[in-house]
Amino acid sequence: MPEPAAGEVRVRIRAAALNRRDAFITRGLYPGIALPCTPGSDGCGEIDALGAGVVGLRCGEEVVLDPMLAWGPNRRIWAEGSGILGMPQPGTLAQFLCVPAENVYGKPAHLDFQHAAALPLAGLTAYRALITRARLQAGETVLIPGIGSGVQSCALLFAKAIGARAVVTSSSDEKLERARALGADVVVNYAADPQWFKTLKSVGPIDAAIDGSGGETLARILDIVRPGGRVAIYGGTSGDAKIRPFSIFWKQLDVLGSSMGSPEDFRDMLALVSEKRIEPIVGAVFRLHDIVAAVAQLESGANFGKVVVTVD
Amino acid sequence: MPEPAAGEVRVRIRAAALNRRDAFITRGLYPGIALPCTPGSDGCGEIDALGAGVVGLRCGEEVVLDPMLAWGPNRRIWAEGSGILGMPQPGTLAQFLCVPAENVYGKPAHLDFQHAAALPLAGLTAYRALITRARLQAGETVLIPGIGSGVQSCALLFAKAIGARAVVTSSSDEKLERARALGADVVVNYAADPQWFKTLKSVGPIDAAIDGSGGETLARILDIVRPGGRVAIYGGTSGDAKIRPFSIFWKQLDVLGSSMGSPEDFRDMLALVSEKRIEPIVGAVFRLHDIVAAVAQLESGANFGKVVVTVD
Numbered sequence: 001m002p003e004p005a006a007g008e009v010r011v012r013i014r015a016a017a018l019n020r021r022d023a024f025i026t027r028g029l030y031p032g033i034a035l036p037c038t039p040g041s042d043g044c045g046e047i048d049a050l051g052a053g054v055v056g057l058r059c060g061e062e063v064v065l066d067p068m069l070a071w072g073p074n075r076r077i078w079a080e081g082s083g084i085l086g087m088p089q090p091g092t093l094a095q096f097l098c099v100p101a102e103n104v105y106g107k108p109a110h111l112d113f114q115h116a117a118a119l120p121l122a123g124l125t126a127y128r129a130l131i132t133r134a135r136l137q138a139g140e141t142v143l144i145p146g147i148g149s150g151v152q153s154c155a156l157l158f159a160k161a162i163g164a165r166a167v168v169t170s171s172s173d174e175k176l177e178r179a180r181a182l183g184a185d186v187v188v189n190y191a192a193d194p195q196w197f198k199t200l201k202s203v204g205p206i207d208a209a210i211d212g213s214g215g216e217t218l219a220r221i222l223d224i225v226r227p228g229g230r231v232a233i234y235g236g237t238s239g240d241a242k243i244r245p246f247s248i249f250w251k252q253l254d255v256l257g258s259s260m261g262s263p264e265d266f267r268d269m270l271a272l273v274s275e276k277r278i279e280p281i282v283g284a285v286f287r288l289h290d291i292v293a294a295v296a297q298l299e300s301g302a303n304f305g306k307v308v309v310t311v312d
Numbered sequence: 313m314p315e316p317a318a319g320e321v322r323v324r325i326r327a328a329a330l331n332r333r334d335a336f337i338t339r340g341l342y343p344g345i346a347l348p349c350t351p352g353s354d355g356c357g358e359i360d361a362l363g364a365g366v367v368g369l370r371c372g373e374e375v376v377l378d379p380m381l382a383w384g385p386n387r388r389i390w391a392e393g394s395g396i397l398g399m400p401q402p403g404t405l406a407q408f409l410c411v412p413a414e415n416v417y418g419k420p421a422h423l424d425f426q427h428a429a430a431l432p433l434a435g436l437t438a439y440r441a442l443i444t445r446a447r448l449q450a451g452e453t454v455l456i457p458g459i460g461s462g463v464q465s466c467a468l469l470f471a472k473a474i475g476a477r478a479v480v481t482s483s484s485d486e487k488l489e490r491a492r493a494l495g496a497d498v499v500v501n502y503a504a505d506p507q508w509f510k511t512l513k514s515v516g517p518i519d520a521a522i523d524g525s526g527g528e529t530l531a532r533i534l535d536i537v538r539p540g541g542r543v544a545i546y547g548g549t550s551g552d553a554k555i556r557p558f559s560i561f562w563k564q565l566d567v568l569g570s571s572m573g574s575p576e577d578f579r580d581m582l583a584l585v586s587e588k589r590i591e592p593i594v595g596a597v598f599r600l601h602d603i604v605a606a607v608a609q610l611e612s613g614a615n616f617g618k619v620v621v622t623v624d
């Protein structure tokens with residue numbers, strides 16, 4: 001049983017969720033791995049004990065955890081020494097976890113633990129990339145390639161919640177159907193349509209895009225987005241991208257890197273979720289002792305939305 | 313002798329200057345070439361005749377020409393139908409030229425015609441990329457790779473004029489010496505130092521960079537600039553760039569496309585030049601009937617600053 005240090009709270013975890021980061025760590029593919037560690041960046045539960053000096057929180061309170069540790073005072077960029085919950089610091093795939101009190105936020109009242117656990121890292125990443133960085137506005141059109149991941153499905157929910165038009169792509173008709181049910185305005189199967197980038201150019205001006213894949217997808221996105229448009233990049237799972245500088249300079253694009261988010265991003269994301277009663281997408285639920293199967297499910301890429309892990 | 317239409321003025325050109333665009337046009341390497349045409353985007357001279365409806369200008373006034381035609385009302389991005397002086401519209405490599413009255417600005421009083429001709433396109437491009445887009449501030453450090461071109465030498469002058477620190481690179485020690493004399497704080501010969509990108513990482517945080525080359529230079533720049541930094545891209549003469557998305561997203565970079573500039577950019581650039589008595593760099597001077605030699609000089613890449621063409 002961990003004991004909360006001064007300024008920390010202990011949380012009894014009720015549900016956690018997996019991110020690609022966790023899978024990378026289990027495979028030794030993440031920089032700076034320090035063992036032993038408990039992975040897991042997403043979690044929610046009840047406050048179980050308060051460390052010295054913690055005020056404004058009480059035991060039993062239902063909370064979600066901001067997975068970004070020690071972002072610092074600059075909203076534009078994290079401070080040196082910041083980190084992410086779950087390696088090297090102990091993470092959420094546990095029954096009890098001590099975290100800084102500043103990382104604890106009230107759970108949105110309309111969400112149960114499983115849905116609240118699906119929110120933190122994907123929601124923070126999507127919110128900062130799409131709203132803070134790419135400045136998506138009501139009435140604009142956003143391109144969300146590779147719908148189905150936790151971040152991209154949050155991006156779809158947030159885009160629709162603020163009144164934007166969403167164009168999504170996937171190689172799976174099933175995921176596209178699901179996206180349409182969630183409000184996607186245009187869906188394109190890039191596996192079935194080798195000219196998908198031309199198809200996307202025909203749907204009208206794309207004001208912004210959000211990408212976590214890199215590779216050819218990113219290169220195509222830069223060619224597709226309208227002059228003066230914005231492209232937020234929060235990942236590069238497909239690796240390096242061979243890009244044409246011409247698309248960037250001639251169209252005067254803003255290509256905006258984004259990763260995790262500031263405390264203000266997390267707070268604003270929760271406020272949007274509560275105000276619009278947004279339900280994060282839970283793609284699969286496992287119990288903690290089935291964690292190996294849960295990671296395999298994440299890595300299969302088959303699910304739409306988050307892989308959630310319940311903790312007894 | 314061209315006649316000014318309503319809203320136009322005729323300018324007697326005293327000096328013009330060359331840009332890579334002109335060389336590309338002579339080689340048939342520019343999109344949408346329409347012949348016959350008179351190239352030339354940079355020019356200055358005296359107002360020679362006023363078209364109907366033109367007020368606030370008088371014949372004999374010494375002017376420089378904004379090479380960006382019909383940018384439109386949105387400072388963020390040019391309007392459909394905008395263009396650049398000199399193909400398909402007649403350009404400045406001529407004795408007389410009619411242009412919209414809105415493209416005519418008073419010549420900075422401290423500059424002669426040759427230096428004023430060196431300013432418009434390179435100055436506009438550098439100003440928008442560095443100041444408007446990359447938001448360079450006094451006290452910051454900017455990386456200017458490939459010093460010697462018209463745009464990069466203007467970027468160096470502007471960076472020093474606003475009180476920034478300038479780090480420049482070149483493959484020529486002679487150009488680096490010249491840059492140092494113009495105020496460059498750190499100079500690196502990338503041909504003599506195969507680890508130039510590591511050297512650059514050791515000079516302290518690079519807040520911003522301005523690049524017109526693309527290719528490997530751009531990829532390296534993205535790795536070098538500090539977290540939260542800005543990279544303005546105004547060209548891609550070295551072609552496609554294979555970039556790591558990680559550098560962009562993890563460091564939350566702003567990668568900002570820029571090309572030409574708005575009327576406000578041109579006005580603000582002239583104001584900075586006048587206020588700080590900036591002298592654009594003239595690398596070589598030719599007479600108009602030696603234009604073929606002038607283009608060859610531009611293409612040699614040997615000169616530091618602009619290739620200027622005087623018009624009798």
